[in-house]
Amino acid sequence: MPVRPAIAVSVAALLLMAAAPTATADPYETVTVDPAGRIAADGTVTLSGTYRCLGNSGPVFVSSSVGQKSPSVRHGIGGTQAVCDGAEHRWENTGKPTPGALEPGAAHVEATVMELAPQGGLPLPRFHASRQQDVTLTEG
Numbered sequence: 001m002p003v004r005p006a007i008a009v010s011v012a013a014l015l016l017m018a019a020a021p022t023a024t025a026d027p028y029e030t031v032t033v034d035p036a037g038r039i040a041a042d043g044t045v046t047l048s049g050t051y052r053c054l055g056n057s058g059p060v061f062v063s064s065s066v067g068q069k070s071p072s073v074r075h076g077i078g079g080t081q082a083v084c085d086g087a088e089h090r091w092e093n094t095g096k097p098t099p100g101a102l103e104p105g106a107a108h109v110e111a112t113v114m115e116l117a118p119q120g121g122l123p124l125p126r127f128h129a130s131r132q133q134d135v136t137l138t139e140g
Helices: 003-019
Strands: 036-039 045-052 060-067 075-081 091-095 105-119 122-140
Touching: 045 060, 045 075, 045 105, 045 122, 060 091, 060 122
Parallel strands: 036 122
Antiparallel strands: 036 045, 045 091, 060 075, 060 105, 075 091, 105 122
16 A cells, blocks of 8 residues: 555544544433343343433434353343433343353343444544443343
């Protein structure tokens, strides 16, 4: 690759990163995770909790992931569209990870409230709230 295009690509990447919104720790924006999740006989996992967020210019979602046997392996468990009106709302996500990946018992969940905010014509992530928590997956 000639030097000029490489420099142009590097500059474009730096500009894109500089344009990305940074997360602000607004104590009013929160997400919680219920202390128990469910795992059905077919492996379907359901996680839930609450969230509160303020103001948005793009679509907002509550995403969740769960890990159990290895701290470096996470399984995405669905996503719920969020309403950022300042009120507390419930969220519930359901997903079916790889068969046998999860079982009833202790697990670690991460839930995130994230917006796809338009910035210069591109939807870039803006994080409203995030939480990691140990939970118990129960049969059901």
